[in-house]
Amino acid sequence: xxxxxxxxxxxxxxxxxxxxxxxxxxxxxxxxxxxxxxxxxxxxxxxxxxxxxxxxxxxxxxxxxxxxxxxxxxxxxxxxxxxxxxxxxxxxxxxxxxxxxxxxxxxxxxxxxxxxxxxxxxxxxxxxxxxxxxxxxxxxxxxxxxxxxxxxxxxxxxxxxxxxxxxxxxxxxxxxxxxxxxxxxxxxxxxxxxxxxxxxxxxxxxxxxxxxxxxxxxxxxxxxxxxxxxxxxxxxxxxxxxxxxxx
Numbered sequence: 610x611x612x613x614x615x616x617x618x619x620x621x622x623x624x625x626x627x628x629x630x631x632x633x634x635x636x637x638x639x640x641x642x643x644x645x646x647x648x649x650x651x652x653x654x655x656x657x658x659x660x661x662x663x664x665x666x667x668x669x670x671x672x673x674x675x676x677x678x679x680x681x682x683x684x685x686x687x688x689x690x691x692x693x694x695x696x697x698x699x700x701x702x703x704x705x706x707x708x709x710x711x712x713x714x715x716x717x718x719x720x721x722x723x724x725x726x727x728x729x730x731x732x733x734x735x736x737x738x739x740x741x742x743x744x745x746x747x748x749x750x751x752x753x754x755x756x757x758x759x760x761x762x763x764x765x766x767x768x769x770x771x772x773x774x775x776x777x778x779x780x781x782x783x784x785x786x787x788x789x790x791x792x793x794x795x796x797x798x799x800x801x802x803x804x805x806x807x808x809x810x811x812x813x814x815x816x817x818x819x820x821x822x823x824x825x826x827x828x829x830x831x832x833x834x835x836x837x838x839x840x841x842x843x844x845x846x847x848x849x850x851x852x853x854x855x856x
Contacts, residue, residue, distance in 0.1 A: 644758070644767055651769070652752040655723045657778035660708040662724035665742035667696055669782060670718040672809050673834040676710035685710055688739055695809055699742065701727075702735040717782040724748065724776050745777060788833030788848040790826055797843050798824050804837035804846060813837060 618626070646653050655661075672695045677685045684703035687695040697710070697719070711719045727746050729735045752773065759768045790813070792798060800822035805813045812830035816823050838846045 644765055646756050646767070649726075649751040651754045651756045652750075652774060654755045654757040654774050657723075657780075658721055659723045659725075660706045660711075661722045661776075662727055662745065663699060663708070663711060663742065664720045664722055664745060664777070665697065665739065666718050666720065667694075667739070667743065669716045670694070670696055671716055671785075671832055671834050672696065672836075673715065674836050674839070675713045675715065676719060678839065679709045679713045681705070681707060681709065690739065693809060696739040697742070698736070698738045700736045701729070702732045715783065716785050717780060720780050722777050723774065748776070786833075787851040788835075789828045789831040789851055790833065790835070790837050790846055791828075791849050792824055792826065792846055794843075794845040795824065797845050799843060800824065801842065803840045803842065807836045807840045809834065809836065 667690070672687075674687055674695065676697050677687050682703045682705050684700045684705075685697045686700070688698050690696050708721060711721050722745060724745060750773065753771065754769045755772050755774045757768045757770070759766055790804075800815050802815060804824070805815055808831075810830050810832065812827045814825050814827075816825055833848050833851075835848055838848060
C-alpha cells in the first residue's frame with residue numbers, strides 16, 4: 610500500500626486558496642458560468658421557423674395532397690371531410706419533424722410552431738386527426754424566464770429575460786396562385802380515367818364521340834389542386850395560371 614502524504618500549506622497559501630474559493634462562489638452567484646437551461650422553469654428562445662408541432666388551417670387548404678406526397682415518413686394521411694375535400698392528418702409516431710409538408714404547402718395551410726414538448730399516453734394517441742391539428746394542444750407553462758444563447762467575445766453565456774416567448778408565431782400566408790388543370794397533348798391521352806377517379810370535385814370527365822374517348826376538364830369546377838397532374842401516367846396534364854379577373 611502506498612501512502613500519500615498530504616502537503617502542508619503555509620498559512621498565506623491556505624488563506625489564498627480559501628479566498629479564491631469564496632470569489633469563485635460569489636462570481637457564480639452573480640453571473641453563473643453554466644450554460645444549462647433549467648427547463649421547465651426556463652425556456653429557450655426559439656426561432657419562428659422552429660420545426661415543432663404543426664397546426665392546420667382548413668380554410669386555406671386546397672386539397673392538393675402535396676404534403677402527403679412529400680412526406681418521407683408516410684406520417685401524413687389525407688382524410689375526406691364533410692365538404693368533400695381531403696384534409697391532412699398526422700401520425701406523430703412516424704413524423705420526423707422535417708417540415709417538408711410545411712415548406713411544400715402552396716397556401717400556408719400548414720404552419721410551424723415552437724411547441725416541442727407534447728406528451729402522449731400511448732402510440733394510438735399520437736395519431737392526430739385533422740380536427741386535432743386546427744388548435745394547439747393544451748400547454749401548461751411553468752417558465753418565468755426566456756433564455757437565449759449569446760456569444761460575447763470567446764464566451765458563450767445565457768441571456769435571461771423575464772418574459773414568455775410566443776410559441777405560435779404569426780406566419781404571413783403566401784399569395785394564392787389560382788390555377789386550373791389542362792391537357793396540353795390530347796393525342797397522347799390514354800383515356801385511362803385515373804384523373805377522373807382522383808379528382809375531388811368531379812371536374813374531369815371522359816366523353817365518347819364515335820369510337821374516340823375524349824378528356825374534358827371543367828375549368829369552373831377545377832381549383833388547381835394538381836392531383837390529376839401527379840397521377841397522369843402520360844404526364845400530359847399541367848396546371849395553368851388563371852387570367853386575372855377583369856384583365
